[in-house]
Amino acid sequence: MHTDQGKTSIADTVVQKISGIAAREVPGVHAMGNAARRAFDQITERIPGSQTNASGGVSVEKGEKQTAIDVTIVVEYGASIVEVSNNIRRNIISAVERTTGLEVIEVNVTVSDVHLPTDDDNTNAEDSNQTRTSSTGKELE
Template identity: 50%
Template sequence: MSQTQGSTGEQTVRSRAGERSARDPLSTDEGRISVSQSVVTKIAGVACREVGGVHDMGTSGGRAVGALRERIPGSSGPSVSQGVAVEVGETQAAIDLDIVVEYGISIADLGKSVQRNVKQTVERMTGLEVTEININVDDVYLPDEGQETAPRVS
């Protein structure tokens, strides 16, 4: 940066540094902060699951693998990153989510709520600008799907 003489020039230099920090919260006078893709993936996964009406995440194949993983003794259960794909740049992130919704929930309203919660949480925690959140509804959970029905004839 070139310095200009006088108080007006000094204010301009300070103003530019302040503007840079306001536009890019991950760049400071002390250095640069970088956030890895795996961090954004976990944050987005947790934020998505916080929204009522999201029953599960992932495609049918991913959920099947997660179910198998849960049955292995000592496993930590399903991954919070299941059903989440992200692209992270220097200052921006784009997120794709595969979800299973509970039956009876408005998919449009739920999608908007998920987008809002994920965007706010990722931006607040990472300082990245979330440019888009794409949601793919992979399935609808029916409460009696996982339960065996009693035989009608005995």
Template identity: 55%
Template sequence: MVNQTGVPRARTQEGGHESTLITDKGSTSIDDGVVAKIAGLAAREVAGVHAMGGGSKALSTMRGMVGGDGRSPSQGVSVEVGERQSAVDLDLVVEYGTKIPDLAAAVRKNVINAVERMTGLEVTEVNIRVDDVHLPEQDKGAVQNDADQESRVR
């Protein structure tokens, strides 16, 4: 099999929840989580994507209190990996004022390029669900709440 650049692509074979790339020199397994992480990082690179996953600010705040900021590179990403192909589903929170159709096109392009370049798997589809719109005032409120917390502690 030869891709668009004329470089031979490895044959692939299903391996449970992994995709196994088989060549004459050996095989390479790519776990679903790897594809999800690549897709999540590629989606976050696009201007206008505020966050990935559910849009609940309260839930994100609680995650931050429990430990860490609650953001995983694969948060808001689910993938299906087959023999030669993968499909990606993304949940996004977009910045207010961003043209969602343009953002979706840019995210699709970036995700497809990153996953195909890094894994050799063909991406058949990237489905995008916009969960929420991030408003600029939300950041100001969070800063104010942090200031209130600090003044109560001292």
């Protein structure tokens, strides 16, 4: 973006993060990204000092004044996929245009999975059955 006083450049990652945050705010979105992305994020979350990846599941094509955004989500079972997708589009367009001044020409939403309530039960059962050990190899209670 050029003005008489200079040029402002916005990195693709800025648009990705804003879009990711805006998508996660929508009710019915359980997670972002495909299975591989989510598995990687789960591993990195366990590393002390690591931060949540706000741009996971988001890709951006950006020009000087316009941007197109692709989002991959996991929707909660029972949520209307059409409604969730429309709300994601609205939220992303509003957030990106308001904060960056870029015109969002399209937001494409891919639903890669449906999160079932039983998925949480299986995860909790797996976690509770695992033996945890310290870095010295001692079993933790």
